[in-house]
Amino acid sequence: MTAEEKEVRQYCLQRPLQRPLTNWGSALCQVAVYVSVSVITFLLLRYITRLLKWDLMESPTSIAWILLLIVLLDGRRIGVLLVRLYQHYASESMRRRCVCKPTCSEYALLALDKYCWPRALYKILYRLRYGCQGHYHIDYP
Numbered sequence: 013m014t015a016e017e018k019e020v021r022q023y024c025l026q027r028p029l030q031r032p033l034t035n036w037g038s039a040l041c042q043v044a045v046y047v048s049v050s051v052i053t054f055l056l057l058r059y060i061t062r063l064l065k066w067d068l069m070e071s072p073t074s075i076a077w078i079l080l081l082i083v084l085l086d087g088r089r090i091g092v093l094l095v096r097l098y099q100h101y102a103s104e105s106m107r108r109r110c111v112c113k114p115t116c117s118e119y120a121l122l123a124l125d126k127y128c129w130p131r132a133l134y135k136i137l138y139r140l141r142y143g144c145q146g147h148y149h150i151d152y153p
C-alpha cells in the first residue's frame with residue numbers, strides 16, 4: 013500500500029463526519045419562497061403572453077417548459093440541499109464506504125461550487141459510478 017493510499021485510508025476511516033444542522037422551519041420557509049417565486053414568475057409570463065396575444069401559455073406543454081426553466085435556473089441550490097440532507101441523515105456505515113479523498117458528498121459540494129450544475133451533476137454521477145471503486149485514492153473535481 014502506497015503512502016497516498018494509507019493517507020486516504022486513514023482519512024476515510026478516521027475523520028469525524030460532518031452532520032449539517034437541519035432546521036425544518038428554515039427549510040420550509042425556503043421551499044415556500046421558492047414555490048412563491050416560481051408561481052409569481054409563471055403568472056407574470058402568462059400575463060405578458062396574453063398582452064402580446066401569444067397562445068404560448070394555454071398548452072400544458074408550455075406550462076411544463078416554464079416550470080422546467082425555473083428548476084434549471086436554481087439547480088445548484090437544489091443539489092447542495094440534497095447533498096446536505098444526505099450528510100445529515102445517512103448512516104455512518106453508508107458514509108464511510110467511499111474510498112476517495114475528498115469523500116463522495118464532499119466531492120459533490122466541491123463540484124457544485126466549481127461548475128455549472130448540469131456539468132457538476134455529470135461529474136458527480138461519473139464519480140459515484142466509476143471513481144470510487146477499488147483502492148484508496150485522491151480525486152478532486
